Amino acid sequence: MYNSTQLKSLQDGVVPVMLTPFTDDLQIDYPSLERLIEWYIYNGAKGLFAACQSSEIMHLSDSEMQQLVAFIVEKTAGRVPVIASGHTADSLEDQIQQLQGMVDAGVDGLVLITNRLGPQSASDNDVIEYMEKLLVALPSSIPMGLYECPSPWKRLLSNDLLQWCVDSGRFTFLKDTCCSTEILAQRLNITRHTPFKIYNANGPTLLESLKMGAAGYSGVMANYHCELYAWLCQHYQEESALVTEVGDFLSITSLSETVAYPVSAKYAQKQLGVFNTTRSRTLDDNIFYHSANIAVIEHLQRLAQTYHNKIEQN
Secondary structure, eight states, X not given: OOOHXXXXXXXXXXXXXXXXXXXXXXXXXXXXXXHHHHHHHHTTBSOEEESSGGGTGXXXXXXXHHHHHHHHHHHXXXXXOEEEOOXXXXXXXXXXXXXXXXXXXXXXXXXXXXXXXXXTTOOHHHHHHHHHHHHHHSOTTSOEEEEOOOSSOOOOOOHHHHHHHHHHSSEEEEEEOOOOHHHHHHHHHHHTTSSOEEEEOOSTTHHHHHHHTOOEEOSTTHHHHHHHHHHHHHHTTSOOHHHHHHHHHHHHHGGGGGSSTTHHHHHHHHHTTSOSOOOOXXXXXXXXXXXXXXXXXXXXXXXXHHHHHHHHHO
């Protein structure tokens, strides 16, 4: 079991899923990455989720992932916790090596990807048996989390699996991708009165989930307007028109995450002066460069600025 300091290391609020900037020749662009870290923290991030799907981990080598995460830990310098996954391999032995690499990089929390815990046909008992093998092989001193990554396929935790994770004492958080207020309500009922935190990745259900007890937001749209998610996570309990407006805006605009992501997010970061390029190993960035796609992202950012101004004037 973890002590209270470890369990509370990941605060309530926004935990962005980090992008990986690349140079024109598709090498990791570390100067842009350092600016991105500062942008997240300046705009209210309470933690950073490195080596996740948005980081393009399926297209990074294990050594690149470890170097990337070590750099993030170094430049964050303890200002906010850094959690990481890098959990992409198929075999148990390779997964242990990947996850140990994240530990060696100095992360504050280690994240298991649920679709890596056995085949799609695996039963809850099979998944528990697999997790037990991972937990035995990894340091007991580090907080563990779970991520229901949608790629290459999504494994949602059953209530029984979640209960086992909570009861085990080894797991402290979930990046939830169920996109269902009904399922979230069941999960929050299981985790209530425990140190276990649930971070919602879904914009349309975010405000309601915060009111039900979710710890915060950990989704792709924080790569566009992190400060609005941070504000909503701080003010969701207020009965005000502005809270409703911001919640509605974040709900509707989350639909734009389907526009050539992650290139579209990199375009937004380039417009902000954070990234040098929009290059991606996941997607040919030329696919994004059509007038309609550019208009969607530029309109999104302009609208976000209007809400930023409203908040400042409130």
